[in-house]
């Protein structure tokens with residue numbers, strides 16, 4: 446296979462606080478991840494992306510960075526990180542870090558200086574503006590976590606802008622000194638050997654220069670959350686962001702393809718498909734993979750999925766490589782959205798579509814959202830607008846490894862509660878149950894690895910009727926058919942003529958697929974992969 450690793454490979458997202466505690470404080474850490482590398486290698490993934498591990502006051506659990514070039518002591522040390530990198534690479538696992546360039550922590554020395562006086566040389570590293578004529582905020586922009594995105598600084602008599610919490614001031618990316626400092630941060634980690642970055646809220650980096658009011662959102666309803674009061678027309682996705690994304694790419698590319706292959710950049714971008722595509726780069730290359738989050742919000746219906754896939758495929762620029770995501774640390778888990786039976790079908794979809802898949806830790810266990818009582822809620826997103834169900838704690842709960850105390854995650858009470866079904870839903874137990882979703886994931890990843898048609902082959906839709914979604918993947922002489930039953934009733938699929946006599950590679954329900962002549966009979970919630 447000649448495709449670069451980030452096209453043929455599979456990425457696994459680790460939320461480090463919740464993966465494995467290695468020092469007995471109830472929180473996951475780098476040593477813990479190191480202890481689980483054999484698990485990850487056995488699962489068959491190619492790269493891990495670790496959510497932020499830098500020194501941080503943890504107001505937004507690490508997405509508020511106080512030092513871009515170190516490791517938070519709660520996660521370990523730089524030496525621990527280097528050791529993890531070495532051990533991961535020894536197993537053929539690449540390591541991607543989370544780069545958070547849009548904002549720092551308000552405790553970052555840059556911001557401490559910036560707010561110290563209007564004359565400070567770092568004043569212009571952040572976005573300071575005078576009050577409006579009435580003394581209120583400079584414009585109507587709303588924080589993604591609710592409330593005005595402007596915070597008044599009494600001492601210097603100006604407002605500063607924060608797209609998220611007031612403890613996360615936005616950096617001024619129009620300032621060349623900020624750009625240079627942040628590019629140096631990327632080099633710092635590339636020099637240490639990291640294989641790439643997932644770039645946090647990339648489309649937020651540049652705001653309209655004169656800070657015009659955002660237009661009101663006609664579709665706003667209070668249940669959606671305060672951030673939806675206005676459309677983020679002027680506060681995000683400005684044309685000048687693309688030069689920055691291209692510069693980041695040039696830095697990644699300057700590390701060449703020596704040794705382990707290309708360094709990869711993945712952009713976190715929540716935008717409609719046509720705008721998302723710009724982040725592949727039009728004049729110069731930008732992101733290798735602008736995250737495609739559509740499956741997270743998709744209507745679970747064959748025709749809707751088929752349209753979504755076709756529209757996305759058609760919108761890709763020449764050479765643009767697709768990617769798919771079922772869940773992450775910000776969104777409800779796939780098992781919570783679609784139930785256990787369809788979580789298996791969704792796994793087959795994710796791992797057989799054309800494009801790089803990103804798995805979210807514990808989705809391979811079929812972990813669902815864990816209800817978190819108000820008094821145990823930790824996520825500021827949930828706490829700032831309680832009652833709307835916006836909190837992200839339920840999707841960030843500890844990985845359950847075995848039947849021992851605290852599910853083998855920690856030796857003490859974990860920072861967030863375990864899933865209540867952990868005595869059955871844990872790695873050790875599921876590894877011995879041939880019907881478990883964990884072993885289905887193992888099989889899917891093995892079939893994918895053994896078949897270039899799945900990893901890098903062409904895609905063609907075969908059917909999208911009622912609850913049946915079927916497509917084929919083809920590479921050279923290899924031709925695979927994937928047929929998914931998205932519902933709980935039996936379905937029939939007329940197989941293409943060339944597929945008669947095809948061989949079954951895998952069924953999500955673990956039984957031999959039923960094929961009568963040229964008709965595939967799909968059982969309830971069954972997905973199958975056939976080799977034609």
Ligand code: GLC
Pocket residue numbers: 505508509545609645646713774775
């Ligand atoms: C991204 C992260 C999210 C974080 C936000 C602010 O959306 O995924 O967890 O809260 O950025 O950094």
